[in-house]
Each structure stands twice: as C-alpha cells, then as structure tokens.
Amino acid sequence: MPPYKKLNLIFSILLAGLIALDLSFSISNWWYVVLLALYLILHVAGSFILSAGFFLSVKSRGNRNEIKIALTFDDGPIPGNTDKVLDILKNYGVKATFFCIGWRIKESPELLKRIIREGHLVGNHTYYHKSIFGLLPAKSVSRELQDTDRQIEEIFGKKPRFFRPPYGVTNPMIANAVAAGNYTTIGWSIRSFDTIIKNPARLFKRVTTPITAGDIVLFHDYSDSMIKILPDFIQYVQQKGLQVIPLNELLNEEPYR
Numbered sequence: 061m062p063p064y065k066k067l068n069l070i071f072s073i074l075l076a077g078l079i080a081l082d083l084s085f086s087i088s089n090w091w092y093v094v095l096l097a098l099y100l101i102l103h104v105a106g107s108f109i110l111s112a113g114f115f116l117s118v119k120s121r122g123n124r125n126e127i128k129i130a131l132t133f134d135d136g137p138i139p140g141n142t143d144k145v146l147d148i149l150k151n152y153g154v155k156a157t158f159f160c161i162g163w164r165i166k167e168s169p170e171l172l173k174r175i176i177r178e179g180h181l182v183g184n185h186t187y188y189h190k191s192i193f194g195l196l197p198a199k200s201v202s203r204e205l206q207d208t209d210r211q212i213e214e215i216f217g218k219k220p221r222f223f224r225p226p227y228g229v230t231n232p233m234i235a236n237a238v239a240a241g242n243y244t245t246i247g248w249s250i251r252s253f254d255t256i257i258k259n260p261a262r263l264f265k266r267v268t269t270p271i272t273a274g275d276i277v278l279f280h281d282y283s284d285s286m287i288k289i290l291p292d293f294i295q296y297v298q299q300k301g302l303q304v305i306p307l308n309e310l311l312n313e314e315p316y317r
C-alpha cells in the first residue's frame with residue numbers, strides 16, 4: 061500500500077475518533093481544522109518530495125555500496141545545447157540518460173537519433189511538460205506519456221520504461237497513469253538546481269560537495285552553467301573513483317520494452 065493510502069486510513073481513524081469524542085464531550089471545532097490542516101500539509105509535501113514515494117514507488121538512487129553514479133539530463137532534446145552535452149559525454153567516454161519531452165523530439169528527431177546512436181538511454185518526460193501537469197486527470201497524464209512513447213518508438217523502434225515526472229510532482233492521477241503504463245518512475249538523489257544557479261563555480265560546488273556512490277544526478281539540457289561545469293564535474297567524479305554508468309545499469313532494470 062502506498063504511503064498516501066496508509067495516511068488516508070490513519071486520518072479516517074483519527075476523524076472517527078474525533079467525531080466520537082465530539083458526540084460525548086462536544087469538543088472545539090478547531091480540532092477538525094487542525095486535523096484537516098495536518099492532512100493537507102502532509103499531502104502537499106508528499107506531492108512535491110518525489111523521493112518520499114508518497115503516491116507511487118520511485119527509484120531515486122542506486123546501491124550505496126557500489127562506486128557507481130548515473131547522470132540524467134531533463135527537458136531536451138534542445139538544438140545548440142544537447143549537442144554540446146553529447147560532445148562532452150563523448151569526449152569523456154561517459155554514458156548518460158536523457159529524459160526527453162515529446163514535442164521537442166518531434167522538432168529535433170536527429171538529436172534523439174544521436175543520443176541513441178552514441179549509446180545513451182532515453183526516458184519519458186511527458187509530451188508538453190505543462191506547468192499544470194500536477195493538475196491533469198489520469199487520462200490526460202496517460203496521453204502525455206503515450207504520445208511521448210510514440211515519438212521515441214517512431215525513431216528508435218522501442219518504448220521507454222523510465223519516466224520522470226515534470227517538476228518531480230506526483231499525485232494519485234499520475235500514480236494511476238504510471239501503473240497503467242507499467243513505467244518505472246525515476247527521481248534523483250542530487251538535484252543540481254542548474255536552472256537557477258547561473259554561477260558555474262557555485263553550481264560545481266553544489267553538485268560535487270555531496271556526491272557519493274549510488275547517486276542519480278539531475279541536470280537540464282538547457283542550463284548553460286551546467287554545460288560550463290560538465291567537463292570538470294566528470295573529471296572530478298572520475299578522479300574520486302566513481303564510475304559513471306547509464307541508469308539501467310545503476311538500477312539493474314530494463315530501460316525499454
């Protein structure tokens with residue numbers, strides 16, 4: 061049972077207890093407000109903390125005992141940026157995972173072909189990456205996933221199994237769509253904030269300070285500061301003895317179907 065269902069059960073019991081108390085001793089209505097507020101706070105926190113796996117099972121890191129990490133790049137393919145990332149990865153002989161957006165694949169199919177040709181993995185990051193993704197009904201979420209799968213399948217002949225929700229947001233509708241499509245939801249253990257941190261030195265410090273075995277690092281194709289630090293970052297982790305491997309190897313899971 062996912063944590064949110066357990067929480068619903070606990071709160072149902074607490075509410076029943078509160079009603080029973082109210083009928084016997086006529087308690088203040090504020091107790092109901094407190095209970096509701098607590099319930100809402102926990103649900104909102106659960107929606108935004110992907111690694112908590114509140115609504116669905118999420119893989120956010122590999123084995124901490126193996127000196128391996130995986131790099132992931134979201135929101136591409138983007139001409140002028142993804143090519144630079146690919147050049148750097150090629151230069152250092154590193155394989156990564158790209159969580160791609162459906163409409164961007166349609167606009168730049170050659171870039172997706174290059175990602176695959178050069179031995180990297182492709183995951184599903186929805187078709188439109190809408191800011192209201194967390195508010196969509198399960199049917200629309202499924203369509204977002206299927207349309208992206210179709211774009212990838214047309215080029216590659218295979219459908220991805222790895223899915224990363226935009227903004228790391230999850231809810232019961234997304235959980236239903238993920239279960240229906242039999243996807244593996246992928247999170248991260250190191251969030252670079254490379255879309256916010258423009259200073260390369262600060263970004264380098266942010267991603268290298270905590271890095272350790274088993275980590276999944278989240279980057280974005282369109283971050284210029286990320287592209288600036290990527291060569292130094294790869295050299296740093298390699299010097300630290302960490303092997304950079306694709307996500308399927310880190311998690312020991314099939315990436316396609």
Ligand SMILES: [Zn+2]
Pocket residue numbers: 134135185189225226227
């Ligand atoms: Zn994204």
